Amino acid sequence: MNHAQAKERVNKLKELINEYRYKYHVLNESIMSDEAADSLKHELSMLEEEFPDLLTKDSPTQRVAGEPLPGFKQVEHSQRMLSLNDVFNKQEVEAWFDRISKNQPEVKPDFFVDIKMDGLACALIYNDGVLEFGVTRGDGFVGEDVTMNIRTIESIPLSLRSKTKFSNFLSGRTEVRGEIVMYKADFNRLNKKRQSQNLPLFANPRNTAAGTVRQLDPSLVAERTLHFRAYDLLRDDPSEVPTNEFAYEALKSLGFIANKSAKSLSSVKEIIDFADEWEQKRQTLEFNTDGLVIKLNDRAIFDRLGVVGKAPKAAIAYKYAAEQATTKVKDILVSIGRTGVATPVAVLEPVLIAGSTVQMATLHNEGEVHRKDIRIGDSVIVHKAGDIIPEVVEPLIKLRTGKERKFIMPIICPDCSVKLVKLKADDAAWRCPNKSCPSRTWKQIQHFASKEAMDIEGLGEKNVIALLDANLIKDTADIYSLEAKQLINLERFAEISANKLIKAIQQKKEPSLARLLYGLGIRHIGVQTAIDLAQHFKSLETIMQATIDELAAVDGVGDIVAESVVEYFAEPANLDLLSKLKRLKVWPKQVVDSSNGKLKGKNFVITGTLTNMSREEAAEKIRNLGGKFQNAVAKETDYLVTGDNPGGSKILSARRLNTTILTEAELLKLLD
Ligand code: IVH
Numbered sequence: 001m002n003h004a005q006a007k008e009r010v011n012k013l014k015e016l017i018n019e020y021r022y023k024y025h026v027l028n029e030s031i032m033s034d035e036a037a038d039s040l041k042h043e044l045s046m047l048e049e050e051f052p053d054l055l056t057k058d059s060p061t062q063r064v065a066g067e068p069l070p071g072f073k074q075v076e077h078s079q080r081m082l083s084l085n086d087v088f089n090k091q092e093v094e095a096w097f098d099r100i101s102k103n104q105p106e107v108k109p110d111f112f113v114d115i116k117m118d119g120l121a122c123a124l125i126y127n128d129g130v131l132e133f134g135v136t137r138g139d140g141f142v143g144e145d146v147t148m149n150i151r152t153i154e155s156i157p158l159s160l161r162s163k164t165k166f167s168n169f170l171s172g173r174t175e176v177r178g179e180i181v182m183y184k185a186d187f188n189r190l191n192k193k194r195q196s197q198n199l200p201l202f203a204n205p206r207n208t209a210a211g212t213v214r215q216l217d218p219s220l221v222a223e224r225t226l227h228f229r230a231y232d233l234l235r236d237d238p239s240e241v242p243t244n245e246f247a248y249e250a251l252k253s254l255g256f257i258a259n260k261s262a263k264s265l266s267s268v269k270e271i272i273d274f275a276d277e278w279e280q281k282r283q284t285l286e287f288n289t290d291g292l293v294i295k296l297n298d299r300a301i302f303d304r305l306g307v308v309g310k311a312p313k314a315a316i317a318y319k320y321a322a323e324q325a326t327t328k329v330k331d332i333l334v335s336i337g338r339t340g341v342a343t344p345v346a347v348l349e350p351v352l353i354a355g356s357t358v359q360m361a362t363l364h365n366e367g368e369v370h371r372k373d374i375r376i377g378d379s380v381i382v383h384k385a386g387d388i389i390p391e392v393v394e395p396l397i398k399l400r401t402g403k404e405r406k407f408i409m410p411i412i413c414p415d416c417s418v419k420l421v422k423l424k425a426d427d428a429a430w431r432c433p434n435k436s437c438p439s440r441t442w443k444q445i446q447h448f449a450s451k452e453a454m455d456i457e458g459l460g461e462k463n464v465i466a467l468l469d470a471n472l473i474k475d476t477a478d479i480y481s482l483e484a485k486q487l488i489n490l491e492r493f494a495e496i497s498a499n500k501l502i503k504a505i506q507q508k509k510e511p512s513l514a515r516l517l518y519g520l521g522i523r524h525i526g527v528q529t530a531i532d533l534a535q536h537f538k539s540l541e542t543i544m545q546a547t548i549d550e551l552a553a554v555d556g557v558g559d560i561v562a563e564s565v566v567e568y569f570a571e572p573a574n575l576d577l578l579s580k581l582k583r584l585k586v587w588p589k590q591v592v593d594s595s596n597g598k599l600k601g602k603n604f605v606i607t608g609t610l611t612n613m614s615r616e617e618a619a620e621k622i623r624n625l626g627g628k629f630q631n632a633v634a635k636e637t638d639y640l641v642t643g644d645n646p647g648g649s650k651i652l653s654a655r656r657l658n659t660t661i662l663t664e665a666e667l668l669k670l671l672d
Pocket residue numbers: 082083084114115116117118119120121122178179231232293312315317
């Protein structure tokens with residue numbers, strides 16, 4: 001980027017970040033996620049570093065905290081309310097502690113860690129045990145007196161609990177600091193209600209909590225459920241609170257909520273393990289969090305180390321990888337799927353999101369690209385969470401230079417040049433109708449071999465393409481005629497890997513009917529529909545001859561699915577493939593009748609990794625006993641089985657819906 005281009009970009013970034021800040025901090029509205037804004041700020045500071053003359057005093061990178069709002073009385077803090085510097089990985093935690101050790105070699109690795117809550121900081125001042133003031137952080141030196149409002153928060157004691165071993169805190173001045181948060185469930189409920197009343201929706205729980213506490217009408221505050229969770233205890237004589245561990249114990253005794261998971265740790269490794277554990281489990285918390293707070297436990301040392309800028313040296317915030325970032329769309333390509341669907345895909349400038357580099361993101365379909373107005377050359381917000389396919393959230397229209405190009409959906413298939421079609425006029429998707437389109441072929445074979453279908457280990461995308469390119473296979477059935485000696489000539493294989501693949505293919509020649517049916521890749525036939533059809537018809541021959549009415553009579557099968565099945569088996573090419581498979585002795589085994597199995601009518605969801613069997617094996621066992629296997633926890637789910645590293649959102653849904661949560665051992669007992 002040359003100087004002129006950088007200048008233009010810097011100005012646009014500043015404008016957009018400033019608008020975001022104003023809306024967010026002054027109006028309590030949000031035009032993008034904090035993560036996306038952070039990503040823009042990062043880009044701005046990189047440019048300012050590269051072109052120092054572009055750095056101005058009013059740059060958003062130079063801003064320190066916000067100013068108190070007019071309307072509330074301003075109160076000076078007895079001790080400044082500090083912020084924390086962020087770190088993002090183990091090395092940075094180590095570097096932080098190394099700096100401290102260098103400076104003060106006698107400091108031991110005695111840490112206190114807690115979950116960093118995403119709310120607004122508040123200081124509560126108690127005099128002789130009675131709540132006198134509630135003050136927001138403001139600029140750290142002066143905050144706003146929000147006493148009237150915070151008195152409506154039920155988790156804030158109006159007087160400290162007496163008769164505890166901490167009774168000394170009931171005389172004189174005691175200050176309790178903590179975070180005011182809105183729980184995720186309350187936030188969702190509130191927004192649902194607002195939606196039904198046609199009111200504008202709130203952006204996120206933190207914003208809503210902040211907006212609520214700064215309401216001038218306390219009755220509104222009382223209507224919205226907020227919670228106070230304490231993390232700090234201050235006395236005029238600091239020696240009364242020797243460690244942070246002590247502070248938490250005292251806070252709980254005095255009547256506050258303090259996070260139960262907060263604890264003292266004695267090495268950087270333990271801190272990282274704790275961070276990894278909570279990064280996985282954070283969805284299960286009632287409130288949002290974006291990391292941890294790590295402090296030295298000993299408060300005398302904490303104070304002695306002092307402050308740099310606006311952060312204490314003795315504490316840091318460990319931030320989890322963000323799930324959103326901004327980047328540029330280099331191009332928009334069209335990818336042809338297994339059933340011929342043509343999906344526009346954004347080719348991105350590589351960007352690190354949630355710990356992995358993202359270079360592609362789905363744009364779903366032509367209509368979506370135009371609705372969101374995503375153009376080639378645009379700066380965009382990209383979202384990626386867990387296993388989901390990264391997607392483009394929206395373009396940052398204000399950052400456009402005028403050189404962006406609109407996406408035009410191609411008329412022909414990019415792989416086989418056959419004209420794309422829409423099956424119905426109102427279809428969102430264009431399709432490649434060519435059944436032997438190379439893209440469709442390799443995706444079909446890959447789907448056939450996939451875990452939920454024939455489960456052939458080692459037959460992933462790259463190997464399938466290599467076999468097709470070498471002309472060793474032309475269709476799915478051909479994989480069964482492969483010989484190890486043919487594979488060894490290919491670059492991707494050696495003797496062991498070739499033998500292994502052939503063995504894996506031959507071992508799975510007698511799949512369940514459901515697996516084969518799903519593996520054929522019939523449109524609209526997902527794992528569960530394939531199982532329902534298999535259970536009902538018992539053999540592939542009967543399904544092949546079934547009429548639309550007979551198919552649609554099956555529970556869970558609608559007209560669209562029924563039509564799609566009939567269409568599939570009416571196609572000569574498909575019948576040829578099935579005859580070929582039969583000749584090669586690839587045919588489903590007898591269906592186990594599970595209609596009266598002991599898990600009849602029970603719905604299961606699995607989250608995390610099981611140790612005794614794969615998720616697919618567990619699903620098959622559940623089905624063989626008449627149970628159903630679902631992907632997400634819903635009203636009708638009976639059991640959520642939790643393996644290692646369970647997904648938080650599933651546990652949360654299960655709790656909300658009162659679904660029984662089982663361990664793997666409990667599942668094994670049920671299956672026994
Ligand atoms: S301890 C020197 N513990 O994070 C400040 N802070 O970036 C040390 N926060 O202003 C505070 N959860 O509002 C602490 N468990 C926790 C926290 C926490 C959220 C906030 C707090 C603070 C900000 C620092």
